[in-house]
Amino acid sequence: MTIDKEIVAALFAGIDLNGAHAVLKKLGLPVAYSDEAVATINARANELAGEAAALKRADAPRAERKAVREQVDRLVTARAVLYRLRPAQPGDVIATATPMGGK
């Protein structure tokens, strides 16, 4: 399923569209929500998290660790993009956590 950029743009409001679109394509993901696509993203992010933790334990340079983190950032953005493409449904739960000490 392909969704026009304009439609995606309307859905995103605030997320950099070109970046998000590029991420999905680079990952070989369809520009549409599926549980499998999200699971793929989460699995890759978990792998990178393991790599990042190992780099930190090894006292790797910050730039090296930051490069891994940036890959995770892109995956997290891609996941958010996919969720934006999933229509909200009755029964979805949103728990809004207030800031530290806030009400």
Place this chain on the structure above:
Amino acid sequence: MAAGAWTFTNTGRTSLLNGTFDLDTDIFKTAIFLSTSNIGAASTTFAALTNEHAAANGYTAGGIAVTPTLAGTTTVTVDLSTDPVWSASGGSITGRFAVLYEVSGNVLAYCLLDTTPADVSATAGNTLTVQTAAQGVFTLA
């Protein structure tokens, strides 16, 4: 649904100040815990927490990656780039707490998902989102 405020663990507060946490470089995750969990202000490492949501129904052990962001100058706001979302499939995802922690490290903060306090539950086919308020997770001014 009104979740509670994010609460630092004692170790999380110290970890911020002694440089153990590097918020814009380290990898963080958010995980869901049950009402029977030992999560609290005295919690230290993620590994020491008990009663995480079972790895089932669309939930993976350890939760999912999130990326803290820093914004501002005289007041720096720590936020998450996107909110963590779980899709329940094959059964419900039910939890009492959300926990924000560094992978292979310490817990930074946690919150009740419902201040009653009560469990929240997303049934199969629905999503559970832990949404950060517009003001972020915390600020330093």
